[in-house]
Amino acid sequence: VFQPAGGQLRVGVAIGEHVLDLAAVAAAGLLPADPAAFAAPSLNAFLALGRATWTATRRRVGELLTAGNTELRAAGLVPGALHPQDAVHLCLPVEVADYVDFYSSLEHATNLGRLFRPGGEPLLPNWRHLPVAYHGRAGTVVPSGTPIVRPCGQRLSPRAGEPSFGPSTRLDIELEVGFVVGVGSRLGTPVPAADAAEHIFGLVLVNDWSARDIQAWEYQPLGPFLGKSFATSISPWVVPLDALAPFRAPARPQDPPVLPYLRAEGDWALDLDLLVELHTAGMAARGLPPEVISRTNLRHVYWTMPQQLAHATVNGASLRTGDLFASGTVSGPEPGTYGSLIELTWGGTQPLRLPDGSERAFLEDGDTVTLRGWCGGDGGRPRVGFGAVSGQVQPAPLSG
Amino acid sequence: VFQPAGGQLRVGVAIGEHVLDLAAVAAAGLLPADPAAFAAPSLNAFLALGRATWTATRRRVGELLTAGNTELRAAGLVPGALHPQDAVHLCLPVEVADYVDFYSSLEHATNLGRLFRPGGEPLLPNWRHLPVAYHGRAGTVVPSGTPIVRPCGQRLSPRAGEPSFGPSTRLDIELEVGFVVGVGSRLGTPVPAADAAEHIFGLVLVNDWSARDIQAWEYQPLGPFLGKSFATSISPWVVPLDALAPFRAPARPQDPPVLPYLRAEGDWALDLDLLVELHTAGMAARGLPPEVISRTNLRHVYWTMPQQLAHATVNGASLRTGDLFASGTVSGPEPGTYGSLIELTWGGTQPLRLPDGSERAFLEDGDTVTLRGWCGGDGGRPRVGFGAVSGQVQPAPLSG
Numbered sequence: 172v173f174q175p176a177g178g179q180l181r182v183g184v185a186i187g188e189h190v191l192d193l194a195a196v197a198a199a200g201l202l203p204a205d206p207a208a209f210a211a212p213s214l215n216a217f218l219a220l221g222r223a224t225w226t227a228t229r230r231r232v233g234e235l236l237t238a239g240n241t242e243l244r245a246a247g248l249v250p251g252a253l254h255p256q257d258a259v260h261l262c263l264p265v266e267v268a269d270y271v272d273f274y275s276s277l278e279h280a281t282n283l284g285r286l287f288r289p290g291g292e293p294l295l296p297n298w299r300h301l302p303v304a305y306h307g308r309a310g311t312v313v314p315s316g317t318p319i320v321r322p323c324g325q326r327l328s329p330r331a332g333e334p335s336f337g338p339s340t341r342l343d344i345e346l347e348v349g350f351v352v353g354v355g356s357r358l359g360t361p362v363p364a365a366d367a368a369e370h371i372f373g374l375v376l377v378n379d380w381s382a383r384d385i386q387a388w389e390y391q392p393l394g395p396f397l398g399k400s401f402a403t404s405i406s407p408w409v410v411p412l413d414a415l416a417p418f419r420a421p422a423r424p425q426d427p428p429v430l431p432y433l434r435a436e437g438d439w440a441l442d443l444d445l446l447v448e449l450h451t452a453g454m455a456a457r458g459l460p461p462e463v464i465s466r467t468n469l470r471h472v473y474w475t476m477p478q479q480l481a482h483a484t485v486n487g488a489s490l491r492t493g494d495l496f497a498s499g500t501v502s503g504p505e506p507g508t509y510g511s512l513i514e515l516t517w518g519g520t521q522p523l524r525l526p527d528g529s530e531r532a533f534l535e536d537g538d539t540v541t542l543r544g545w546c547g548g549d550g551g552r553p554r555v556g557f558g559a560v561s562g563q564v565q566p567a568p569l570s571g
Numbered sequence: 572v573f574q575p576a577g578g579q580l581r582v583g584v585a586i587g588e589h590v591l592d593l594a595a596v597a598a599a600g601l602l603p604a605d606p607a608a609f610a611a612p613s614l615n616a617f618l619a620l621g622r623a624t625w626t627a628t629r630r631r632v633g634e635l636l637t638a639g640n641t642e643l644r645a646a647g648l649v650p651g652a653l654h655p656q657d658a659v660h661l662c663l664p665v666e667v668a669d670y671v672d673f674y675s676s677l678e679h680a681t682n683l684g685r686l687f688r689p690g691g692e693p694l695l696p697n698w699r700h701l702p703v704a705y706h707g708r709a710g711t712v713v714p715s716g717t718p719i720v721r722p723c724g725q726r727l728s729p730r731a732g733e734p735s736f737g738p739s740t741r742l743d744i745e746l747e748v749g750f751v752v753g754v755g756s757r758l759g760t761p762v763p764a765a766d767a768a769e770h771i772f773g774l775v776l777v778n779d780w781s782a783r784d785i786q787a788w789e790y791q792p793l794g795p796f797l798g799k800s801f802a803t804s805i806s807p808w809v810v811p812l813d814a815l816a817p818f819r820a821p822a823r824p825q826d827p828p829v830l831p832y833l834r835a836e837g838d839w840a841l842d843l844d845l846l847v848e849l850h851t852a853g854m855a856a857r858g859l860p861p862e863v864i865s866r867t868n869l870r871h872v873y874w875t876m877p878q879q880l881a882h883a884t885v886n887g888a889s890l891r892t893g894d895l896f897a898s899g900t901v902s903g904p905e906p907g908t909y910g911s912l913i914e915l916t917w918g919g920t921q922p923l924r925l926p927d928g929s930e931r932a933f934l935e936d937g938d939t940v941t942l943r944g945w946c947g948g949d950g951g952r953p954r955v956g957f958g959a960v961s962g963q964v965q966p967a968p969l970s971g
Contacts, residue, residue, distance in 0.1 A: 269709055269710045271796075274793060297734070300734050303789070304796050305705065305793040305795075306707060307706060309668070309669055311888050311889060317758075318759075320887045323761070324885055325697075325700060327696075336832060358720070358802070389703070390792065392687070392695060393674060394792070395793065396671075396703075396704050396705055396706070400706070402758070402887075430725065431736070485723055485797065486797040486798075487801045488797070489711060
């Protein structure tokens with residue numbers, strides 16, 4: 172979803188460094204869906220139309236953009252309906268209905284267990300039997316570029332034994348990938364894992380900003396609340412599941428075997444490269460480029476999207492168009508592949524050294540974090556880019 | 572929000588056993604707000620107009636309904652705009668944005684701590700310092716009367732050590748009261764406790780249906796998910812905060828003293844009588860009336876609405892019109908005042924005996940639970956009714 176200078180919000184598709192205005196293309200009668208679905212401030216109306224329309228629309232857009240096709244030009248849409256990406260405003264692509272955050276990386280859950288519950292068994296007994304998840308705050312899912320105001324809250328000082336109030340001193344990121352639900356489901360009727368592709372439209376990058384000190388004090392017994400709810404950033408581009416077909420791979424083995432409702436046929440792991448860039452205000456002032464602090468891949472994740480969807484609805488909970496389901500932090504097996512600072516710096520005890528000479532255990536004001544993702548582009552495979560999701564940390568408000 | 576036979580959804584106000592159609596009254600120019608706010612399928616448009624409009628509208632409706640006022644009759648609205656409640660369909664009053672569930676009853680948190688973590692300290696160290704809460708599923712908030720399909724899921728058999736799958740065998744209710752946000756707030760800017768009345772439009776009864784066996788197995792470390800997300804029922808009537816002014820009372824003392832951001836001036840406890848009725852299929856077949864299984868009062872609750880609102884936004888999380896914040900189970904100090912079956916039957920060990928000779932530890936298929944609430948009606952005080960929220964348990968689906 173984008174907004175051209177002086178224009179209304181509308182749905183577009185990325186073509187290299189440009190955006191093609193699908194509202195204009197549909198208004199010219201060139202797309203197999205109601206033009207109103209594209210002349211809209213979110214993808215939701217298009218998402219609700221279902222897989223047959225998603226696939227037909229994607230195929231048709233591909234056709235229109237094939238070398239030699241003159242339909243866009245004949246309809247007077249070139250260059251008018253093609254905008255340079257940097258001349259438009261990229262917006263929140265989806266009106267988020269409910270936001271669910273999983274905890275599906277074995278390595279992340281093990282690392283967090285070690286850090287949050289030292290001395291205990293890192294992985295709790297339920298973890299290998301079900302994809303653990305909780306509901307997050309849908310109203311604070313924000314588009315890439317939204318400033319992230321450092322949250323205030325209660326945190327326990329280990330010495331005092333009492334909580335104190337103030338700005339979080341352990342502000343962190345979580346590198347995640349989320350899927351967006353297109354077609355909803357009926358209350359009381361579970362969605363089988365086999366039907367996942369009928370409901371999942373596509374994927375976005377997610378930065379689940381986390382205040383570790385607030386989270387550690389508040390999270391028992393009902394889970395994370397204010398440690399997460401201040402902001403969750405998503406990328407402006409939703410990559411359709413169809414576009415990811417060449418990059419699907421066998422899921423990793425699961426031991427013990429899962430219950431029947433969690434069994435999913437087909438290759439549902441995704442060979443999606445991911446990285447985290449950190450750019451401090453000091454680096455920016457010295458003209459230094461952002462530093463890559465983690466490189467990982469979504470294929471490491473233990474629980475797959477059909478399993479997540481089947482689990483989230485097995486109790487009869489319904490889906491709605493615009494539901495966002497995030498993977499949880501994507502961490503690989505080695506330290507440089509972890510998707511959060513609390514893991515990369517091991518609870519802040521091993522700060523990162525940055526090119527401007529500074530160190531980082533957790534984020535400081537002025538830091539910009541950017542997540543990037545892409546599939547392929549190597550070995551002759553096409554490249555499918557997810558673009559980026561970015562946010563800069565702003566100082567906490569003075570009050571409180 | 573109601574739907575007259577063959578008509579569109581619209582906003583109404585309860586007058587005894589009738590509903591006054593506010594869309595018709597506003598269309599006749601008799602209300603101080605845009606008629607479109609009432610000719611709507613939810614209260615949200617009206618809620619967004621803010622406290623001055625809420626108060627002026629309530630005052631004006633009271634004036635129109637005063638004995639001797641002839642304006643409704645002169646406009647041809649009596650009897651046409653007055654519908655018997657049992658001739659219309661009462662709908663979900665609010666399009667729920669985010670749903671947050673607190674855990675604000677000291678007695679309930681203590682009881683659940685004893686039952687879920689036997690041998691440990693019942694109240695966790697954070698409980699008296701902050702109003703513990705988690706996000707629930709907004710998309711499965713349903714109106715009174717919606718059938719509640721028994722959820723399936725994983726639960727741990729104490730003997731097996733491994734989870735099994737099937738219909739919940741510990742289906743429970745939670746008697747709660749929720750407040751609905753009218754006016755939202757800006758991301759990054761906390762809402763002070765003193766501003767609560769600018770944001771809170773009114774209150775509803777909430778039944779937060781809970782599958783205790785599913786919840787017990789899944790809830791660590793990220794909190795309740797499928798044990799709660801299959802359905803949350805709310806009453807059709809939203810009682811405006813203004814109407815509750817005569818029933819406000821001093822909040823109970825809090826020890827230790829709370830942090831400054833949680834201090835709220837004024838009387839924010841509410842003398843709201845609550846009860847839980849259970850009607851089994853067997854009782855219905857014998858013509859027996861519902862049995863009252865609990866009587867309690869909202870004034871027992873430890874954390875107040877301004878404290879809940881200030882806490883939920885202190886990290887900068889924004890509010891939206893339609894946000895629902897529920898109290899958590901309202902339990903009083905004595906066994907007959909508990910707001911859930913797991914407390915009333917002490918984990919199922921002390922089943923209730925019912926008038927048809929049956930026993931209940933947890934809910935069986937065919938059981939209907941109704942929550943009722945009212946303020947006053949005694950000692951010369953006016954009575955303000957909350958109506959009822961009701962739901963009947965349906966058998967689990969066969970698949971799985």
